[in-house]
Amino acid sequence: xxxxxxxxxxxxxxxxxxxxxAIRVRDAGYRNTDAFSPFPIHSIDEALxxxxxxxxxxxxxxxxxxxxxxxxxxxxxxxxxYPIIVGGRPHLSLPAMIPPAYELTILFTAFTAxxxxxxxxxxxxxxxxxxxxxxxxxxxxxKFFLLIESTDEVFEYDKTRNFLEGLEGQQEVFDVPx
Amino acid sequence: MALxxxxxxxxxxxxxxxxxxxxxxxxxxxxxxxGDHTFGTVSDKIGDLTLKKKTPFHWFIGVAIAFxxxxxxxxxxxxxxxxxxxxxxxxxPAGWAFPIINFVWWIGIGHAGTLISAILLLxxxxxxxxxxxxxxxxxxxAVANAAIFPLVHTGRPWLAAYxxxxxxxxxxxxxxxxxxxxxxxxxxxxxxxxxLLFWYIGLxxxxxxxxxxxxxxxxxxxxxxFSWGWRGSARHWHRYExxxxxxxxxxxxxxxxxxxxxxxxxxxxxIPGWHATFFPPYFVAGAIYAxxxxxxxxxxxxxxxYNMKDFITHTHLVFMGKVMMATGFIVVYSYAMEAFFGWxxxxxxxxxxIKNRIWEGPYFFMYWLLILCNGVSIQFLWFKRFRESxxxxxxxxxxxxxxxxLERFVIIVTSxxxxxxPSSWGMYSPTVFDITMFVGTLGFFFTLIFxxxxxxxxxxxxxxxxxxxxxxxxxxSEDFEENVNEVEYTYDRTDPPNAD
Numbered sequence: 001x002x003x004x005x006x007x008x009x010x011x012x013x014x015x016x017x018x019x020x021x022a023i024r025v026r027d028a029g030y031r032n033t034d035a036f037s038p039f040p041i042h043s044i045d046e047a048l049x050x051x052x053x054x055x056x057x058x059x060x061x062x063x064x065x066x067x068x069x070x071x072x073x074x075x076x077x078x079x080x081x082y083p084i085i086v087g088g089r090p091h092l093s094l095p096a097m098i099p100p101a102y103e104l105t106i107l108f109t110a111f112t113a114x115x116x117x118x119x120x121x122x123x124x125x126x127x128x129x130x131x132x133x134x135x136x137x138x139x140x141x142x143k144f145f146l147l148i149e150s151t152d153e154v155f156e157y158d159k160t161r162n163f164l165e166g167l168e169g170q171q172e173v174f175d176v177p178x
Numbered sequence: 179m180a181l182x183x184x185x186x187x188x189x190x191x192x193x194x195x196x197x198x199x200x201x202x203x204x205x206x207x208x209x210x211x212x213g214d215h216t217f218g219t220v221s222d223k224i225g226d227l228t229l230k231k232k233t234p235f236h237w238f239i240g241v242a243i244a245f246x247x248x249x250x251x252x253x254x255x256x257x258x259x260x261x262x263x264x265x266x267x268x269x270x271p272a273g274w275a276f277p278i279i280n281f282v283w284w285i286g287i288g289h290a291g292t293l294i295s296a297i298l299l300l301x302x303x304x305x306x307x308x309x310x311x312x313x314x315x316x317x318x319x320a321v322a323n324a325a326i327f328p329l330v331h332t333g334r335p336w337l338a339a340y341x342x343x344x345x346x347x348x349x350x351x352x353x354x355x356x357x358x359x360x361x362x363x364x365x366x367x368x369x370x371x372x373x374l375l376f377w378y379i380g381l382x383x384x385x386x387x388x389x390x391x392x393x394x395x396x397x398x399x400x401x402x403x404f405s406w407g408w409r410g411s412a413r414h415w416h417r418y419e420x421x422x423x424x425x426x427x428x429x430x431x432x433x434x435x436x437x438x439x440x441x442x443x444x445x446x447x448x449i450p451g452w453h454a455t456f457f458p459p460y461f462v463a464g465a466i467y468a469x470x471x472x473x474x475x476x477x478x479x480x481x482x483x484y485n486m487k488d489f490i491t492h493t494h495l496v497f498m499g500k501v502m503m504a505t506g507f508i509v510v511y512s513y514a515m516e517a518f519f520g521w522x523x524x525x526x527x528x529x530x531x532i533k534n535r536i537w538e539g540p541y542f543f544m545y546w547l548l549i550l551c552n553g554v555s556i557q558f559l560w561f562k563r564f565r566e567s568x569x570x571x572x573x574x575x576x577x578x579x580x581x582x583x584l585e586r587f588v589i590i591v592t593s594x595x596x597x598x599x600p601s602s603w604g605m606y607s608p609t610v611f612d613i614t615m616f617v618g619t620l621g622f623f624f625t626l627i628f629x630x631x632x633x634x635x636x637x638x639x640x641x642x643x644x645x646x647x648x649x650x651x652x653x654x655s656e657d658f659e660e661n662v663n664e665v666e667y668t669y670d671r672t673d674p675p676n677a678d
Contacts, residue, residue, distance in 0.1 A: 019651050038217055038387070039643040040415040043651045053417045059424050073344060077352040086356055099361035099439055103368040106432045110372045110425055114379050117421035121414045124406035131409075137390035139410045140383065142217035 005157070006129035006176040007032075007149040009136065010164045015041050017169030018144040022047035025146065028163060032152035036136070036145040058116045059109050066108025070101030133174045147176070210304050211645050212488045220489075220646065224639045225384075225391055227484055228632065236483060237632060244624035251618025254611050255330055263333045265611045272594045272606035277327040279586040280616050282440060283468070284324035284623075285366065286461070286582060288373070289433055290469020291317025295376055296429035299422075305497050307641040308489040312480070312630070313473050314377040319626040320472070321370045323619040358442040365439040372432055376425050379418075382408050383640045437465040444589065450531035451593030456515060463508035467552075468582035470502045471575040476627065478572045480636065489637050492566065499565045502578065506556040509585075513549070527598055534596055540605065541592045548588055551581025 012018045018035055025033055026049055035044050044050075074097045078084075083091045118124070130136050130147070139145050148160055164173045215223075258265055268275040291313040298306035332338035340347045342363045353360045385405035392398040408414070438458035445457040454460075474495065481490040520532030536545050555577040564570040596603045630636070643649055 015649060015651050035412040036410045037412065037415070038221070038410060039383075039640045039649060040419050041412070041649075041651060044412045045416055048412055050413055050416050053420055055417055055420045056424065063428075074355045077344060078355060082350065082352055086354060089356060093356055096356040099358075099435070099442075100355055100364040102435060103361075103364040103432075106428045106435075107368045107371060109428050110375050113421040113424040113428075114375045117379070117417045118406060120417050121411075123408065123414075126402055126407040128407060128409060136409075140387040140390045140408070141221045 004178040005150045006132075006178050007147050007151075007155075008157075008160055008164055009130065009133055009174040009176050010146050010167060011135065011138075011171040011174070012144040012146065012169050013171060014169070015044075015144055018146060019043050019047050021146050021167045021169070024167060025148065029154045030148050030152050030160075032149040032155075034147045034149075036130075036139040036147070038140055038142060038144075053120060055113065055116050055120060059112045062112030062116070063105045063109040066105040067101055069108070070104035071097060073104075074100060129176050129178050132177050135172070135174060143171075210307065210491065210493065211642060212491050215488065215646060216648065217643050217646065220642050221387055221391070221639055223488070224486075224635050224637045224642070225388055228388060228635060229392055229394075229397070233632065234483070237628060241625060241628040241632075244621050244628055247621025248618055248625050249621070250614040251326070251622050254615040254618055255326075257611065258330055258333075258615075259335075263331065265609065266615075267607050267609045267612055268331075269606075271597065271602055271604045272591050274590055274594065275606055276608050276612040276616060277331040279583065279590055280619065281324050281327040282461075282586045282590075283583050284320045284327075284619065285369075285440060286437060286465035286468045287472045287579075288317040288320040288324070288369070288469065289437060289462070289465035290473050291315070291320075292369075292373060292376070292429050292433040293466055293469065294473070295380070296426040296433065299426040300430060304645060305494055307645055308486075308491075308637045309473060309477060309494055309498075310641070311377075311380060311638045312476060312627075312636045313469075314373065314380065315627070315630045315634075315636075316469075316472060316476060317373045318370070318377060319623050319630075321366065321373060322626070323623050325366065325370065326619060327615075358439065358446045361439045362443055365436045369432060369436045372425070372429055376429060379422060379425065380638055380641075381634065382406060383410065383418075384635045384638060386410070387639055388635065434462055437461040449593050449597055450520075450525070450527040451535065451589065454516065454519065456512065456519075460509070460512035460516075463505045463512065464582060464585060467502060467505040467509055468579060470498050470505065471578040471582070474498050474502070474571055474575040475579065478568050478575075480631070484631070484636070486637065489642055495568060495571055496565055499559050499571050499574075502575070503556050503559045506552065506578070510553045513553070530596075531593060535588060535592045539592060539596065541588070541595070544584055544592070545588050548581055548584040551577050551584060555581070 010021070012021060015037060018037065019041065022033070022035055022044060026047065031049075033048055035041075035048060037044070075092065078093070079091045085091070089096070135143075136145065146164075148155060148164070150157075154160075161173055164170060211220075266276065268277065291310075294306045294313040295310040298310075329335045329338055332341065339345060341353060342360070344352055353363075382405055385401050386408035389398060389401035389405050392401055438461065441457035441461035444452035445454055447453060477490050477498075478495070481487050517532050517536065520528045523529070533539075536542060555574050558564040558570060558574060564574075591606050595606055
């Protein structure tokens with residue numbers, strides 16, 4: 001059992017119980033943990049010790065890249081590749097270049113936000129050990145789950161299972177096979 | 179809600195009955211979800227619309243009618259590609275007529291979706307939650323319809339790609355980036371893409387809900403693919419919320435820029451009636467006005483036919499009515515300013531344009547119809563009786579939609595048909611193909627809306643869950659009532675009316 005065990009999953013009825021349990025699990029020294037809920041719970045980040053993601057910085061970089069590509073594209077087209085005088089304006093008419101560059105800034109930021117989020121989350125991942133627990137389907141509906149992975153340094157099957165069964169409000173503890 | 183000892187001592191123990199407090203709260207903060215709902219019933223009620231085996235009969239009737247009307251668009255487009263754009267009434271002097279009116283009308287309608295999903299999110303308006311999903315869908319479908327018009331207006335859409343986008347080609351030439359028309363291409367295509375991303379990212383957790391509930395293996399498979407294996411992990415939610423917030427943050431300047439750039443298509447030109455600096459805010463307000471009207475047109479039947487009154491409550495309708503009123507007044511103010519500038523600007527061409535538009539010209543009745551639809555109709559919403567009546571809101575919304583179409587007609591056709599030189603004056607009238615094309619896009623739009631309602635969750639399930647009282651995480655081992663009272667009393671102590 002323990003050899004091909006991904007972790008132990010425990011079910012809760014309310015978000016409050018989940019957050020309380022997450023704090024206890026962290027206090028007990030577990031680090032390879034995760035919580036699952038049908039909607040985002042803000043206090044869970046602190047309870048599980050989730051660090052702020054680097055996603056905003058990636059998005060900023062994406063935005064800058066968009067801006068540079070917008071200006072660069074127009075510079076290449078109107079100054080380098082095909083310079084042509086229109087309405088007596090200079091080849092490099094920066095004010096007129098603002099709208100496309102502005103839109104590309106937004107476009108690149110949006111792509112970075114969405115695909116960066118999915119990439120950092122390790123998605124797409126249609127098969128995951130957790131899906132082996134039939135009850136876990138309720139995590140997207142109404143139930144709250146807390147997971148301790150078997151890779152955790154403090155993880156010992158019997159001890160951890162007893163600990164989880166002693167948590168306030170727990171409904172059931174599941175073995176999650178690999 | 180751990181208070182320091184000192185603060186605890188300072189808490190004034192006045193006797194406020196918790197029930198009374200809750201009643202006060204209920205009156206001040208209107209309910210966004212009505213009825214007794216749990217996380218499970220919310221998921222079932224919204225999810226069952228798509229997962230239930232039996233499709234309601236009215237859906238088949240609706241989609242059949244809409245799909246038949248959409249065929250007008252198909253036939254007109256094919257005929258247009260065979261014959262050229264001469265089948266339209268669009269000709270000198272009105273070289274921009276129905277296609278551009280319809281383009282601006284559709285793209286304007288899209289704006290409410292982004293406003294609801296992005297700007298109201300940043301402003302922390304909870305009432306956006308149950309209407310954002312289909313408002314975003316409406317945005318996408320409206321933008322798709324809008325894009326058809328300029329594309330086919332080029333006559334040869336397969337060549338238009340080289341004129342619209344900077345694609346290297348054998349002639350070695352590029353689009354002219356100094357032109358507002360190219361700005362428009364960038365604005366609209368970015369808008370369509372970002373709206374799609376915003377809508378899709380919101381759908382991922384809900385598709386996972388449907389995946390876990392679906393019994394039909396084919397549906398389950400499709401929902402599995404499109405939910406990317408979402409499992410509701412706290413780490414995922416953390417990044418998800420950041421991404422959602424960033425998208426909202428950048429969609430806000432985006433949505434304001436799109437109709438601004440559309441308005442520059444006109445404002446950068448010299449034509450009297452177009453050449454006006456106040457066009458960008460005027461167009462943006464008009465877009466939101468038209469968009470909210472369309473959201474109301476869609477959500478009033480939806481909440482009845484699908485019994486969604488618990489989620490799209492009366493409060494939502496009243497709020498949308500109020501937004502319509504506010505933007506409607508900005509629009510009416512713009513009409514007044516437009517006329518004022520025409521006179522005050524002391525340019526004979528501008529003043530002629532105003533006279534021609536309002537009382538001397540052959541299209542003066544269009545202007546007064548516009549004032550009737552956009553200016554007069556919303557005055558009814560001053561009265562609570564009308565504002566709270568669904569029928570009144572529905573009728574006003576339809577009238578406003580017509581009014582916003584007339585506004586674009588007045589701006590485009592009456593400005594173009596008589597410009598500087600009387601020798602180049604003319605009249606414009608649409609042909610049957612102009613009309614079939616426009617009506618066809620309405621059919622296409624409603625076909626897409628019907629399909630959306632059938633196959634995807636129309637209301638954001640996970641966001642509605644967060645509105646339920648049970649979604650709040652209470653302080654540890656402390657009673658909820660205690661917390662409420664503590665907050666109230668602490669507030670009283672730290673922020674007294676007379677601080678000295």
